[in-house]
Amino acid sequence: MKTIMIVEDEAAIARVLAAYIRKAGFDCLICRNGSQAVESFHSAQPALVILDVLLPGMNGWEVLQHIRRKSACPVIMLTARGDVGDRIMGLNEGADDYITKPFEPDEVIARIHAVLRRPPQSLVSSDQVTYGSFRIDFKSRSVFLNGAALSITPRDLSLLLFLAEHPNQIFNREQLIEKVWGIDYEGSDRAVDLAIKRLRKLLLHWPPEEGEIRTLRGTGYQLYANTSD
Known part of the structure; x- marks a missing residue:
C-alpha cells in the first residue's frame, strides 16, 4: 500500500x-x-x-x-x-x-x-552522468564501465536508465513495471528481480564505493550512487 x-x-x-x-x-x-x-x-x-x-x-x-x-x-x-x-x-x-x-x-x-x-521527475539535469568508473549517456542510451561499452537488452537498459535518472531513490516492483515497462505489461513482477540480477552481473566490476544497485528488503530497489565530490 x-x-x-x-x-x-x-x-x-x-x-x-x-x-x-x-x-x-x-x-x-x-x-x-x-x-x-x-x-x-x-x-x-x-x-x-x-x-x-x-x-x-x-x-x-x-x-x-x-x-x-x-x-x-x-x-x-x-x-x-x-x-x-x-x-x-x-x-x-x-x-x-x-x-x-x-x-x-x-x-x-x-x-x-x-x-x-505522472512520470517521476528526473534528478539528472544533463545528458550524461559519471559515477566513478561508470558513465551513462542518456541521449544515446549508452552505458560504459571502465571505458568499455556494455551490451544490454533494451528492456534491461530501460530499467537501468530509469534508476540512473533517479539516483538513490527507492522504487518497488510495481512502480518499476509501471514507470519503465508500462501499465499494460502482463508479465510477472518477478521479471523485475531477474532484470536486476542481470544488471548486477553486468556491473560486477563497478566498485561499491562508487555505486551499486541495492535491494532494500521489503521496500524495493535503488541505484545507489556516490554523488560526493
Missing part, C-alpha cells in the same frame, strides 16, 4: 486529509512540523508528500529543498495564501502541484491520483 505523508501543523486539517486519504486506499503518515518531516521522510519512503508552506520552525520551502536534494518524490504544496507568486515559487522549487486553502478533500484526492500517474 502506498504511503502519503501529510506535513501540516493544524491538527484538524491533518485529520480530515488523513481520513479521506485512507478512504481512497492509501496509508497515511502525519508530521506536524518540518523537522519531523525531514527526519521521517527517508525511512517512510512515501509515494507522495502533501506539504504545508507555513510550518513552525523549518518552513515548507526548506522541507521541499531537502526532499529535492535526494528524491524525486512527488510533492503537493498546501497553503492558505492565494498569491500567484507563491504558486510560481513552489513550482520553480520542484513542487508537482499546488492547492490553496480552503479546499475540498475530494479535490485533494483527485490531485493525488493525477500526480501519481
Whole structure:
C-alpha cells in the first residue's frame, strides 16, 4: 500500500486529509512540523508528500529543498495564501502541484491520483552522468564501465536508465513495471528481480564505493550512487 505523508501543523486539517486519504486506499503518515518531516521522510519512503508552506520552525520551502536534494518524490504544496507568486515559487522549487486553502478533500484526492500517474521527475539535469568508473549517456542510451561499452537488452537498459535518472531513490516492483515497462505489461513482477540480477552481473566490476544497485528488503530497489565530490 502506498504511503502519503501529510506535513501540516493544524491538527484538524491533518485529520480530515488523513481520513479521506485512507478512504481512497492509501496509508497515511502525519508530521506536524518540518523537522519531523525531514527526519521521517527517508525511512517512510512515501509515494507522495502533501506539504504545508507555513510550518513552525523549518518552513515548507526548506522541507521541499531537502526532499529535492535526494528524491524525486512527488510533492503537493498546501497553503492558505492565494498569491500567484507563491504558486510560481513552489513550482520553480520542484513542487508537482499546488492547492490553496480552503479546499475540498475530494479535490485533494483527485490531485493525488493525477500526480501519481505522472512520470517521476528526473534528478539528472544533463545528458550524461559519471559515477566513478561508470558513465551513462542518456541521449544515446549508452552505458560504459571502465571505458568499455556494455551490451544490454533494451528492456534491461530501460530499467537501468530509469534508476540512473533517479539516483538513490527507492522504487518497488510495481512502480518499476509501471514507470519503465508500462501499465499494460502482463508479465510477472518477478521479471523485475531477474532484470536486476542481470544488471548486477553486468556491473560486477563497478566498485561499491562508487555505486551499486541495492535491494532494500521489503521496500524495493535503488541505484545507489556516490554523488560526493
